[in-house]
Amino acid sequence: MANIYEFKLTKRNGEEFSLSEYKGKVMVIVNTATGCGFTPHYEPLEKMYEDLHDKGLEIIDIPCNQFLGEAPGSDDEIHEFCTLKYKTQFDQFKKSDVNGENALPLFTFLKEKQGFKGFTGKGSTMFKAFMKIRDRNYKKNPDIKWNFTKFLVDKEGNVVRRFEPTEDLNELRKAVEELLIK
Numbered sequence: 001m002a003n004i005y006e007f008k009l010t011k012r013n014g015e016e017f018s019l020s021e022y023k024g025k026v027m028v029i030v031n032t033a034t035g036c037g038f039t040p041h042y043e044p045l046e047k048m049y050e051d052l053h054d055k056g057l058e059i060i061d062i063p064c065n066q067f068l069g070e071a072p073g074s075d076d077e078i079h080e081f082c083t084l085k086y087k088t089q090f091d092q093f094k095k096s097d098v099n100g101e102n103a104l105p106l107f108t109f110l111k112e113k114q115g116f117k118g119f120t121g122k123g124s125t126m127f128k129a130f131m132k133i134r135d136r137n138y139k140k141n142p143d144i145k146w147n148f149t150k151f152l153v154d155k156e157g158n159v160v161r162r163f164e165p166t167e168d169l170n171e172l173r174k175a176v177e178e179l180l181i182k
Contacts, residue, residue, distance in 0.1 A: 025058045
């Protein structure tokens with residue numbers, strides 16, 4: 001597939017959803033987990049969604065249980081946790097893999113467009129050490145390294161940037177705001 005709008009996702013209720021419905025919008029696509037040290041990212045993501053949704057932002061939340069089993073619940077349990085604890089309003093889709101042979105095709109596409117470029121931000125030194133233990137060659141492959149990796153897609157459907165979970169969420173917000181005014 002050559003275009004992000006060709007991809008379809010499955011909603012929590014099993015319905016198919018085409019990303020073409022978001023043509024002309026800025027998208028943040030994120031793999032999430034409810035039991036992760038980065039789970040508090042839901043709070044600034046929700047704040048950004050509340051502030052910028054009416055200006056054209058969509059957040060696509062795809063729970064993933066591939067990283068130490070940090071998203072063990074059912075789709076409904078995950079959704080209930082997120083809406084009760086973080087009051088999330090953005091779309092949450094069916095739990096899916098982001099790496100490996102069962103990876104959601106969307107994530108294979110995203111990784112091809114924006115490979116891993118390294119960790120920056122608070123906690124990146126510790127996270128680099130952790131990743132060396134898990135995968136000595138982590139720097140050399142485009143795989144998603146952990147939960148809350150975010151991909152930024154512009155209004156034309158181009159995957160313009162990848163934000164690792166250690167990166168400052170204010171940087172993501174600035175990049176989203178810049179794309180919204182273009």
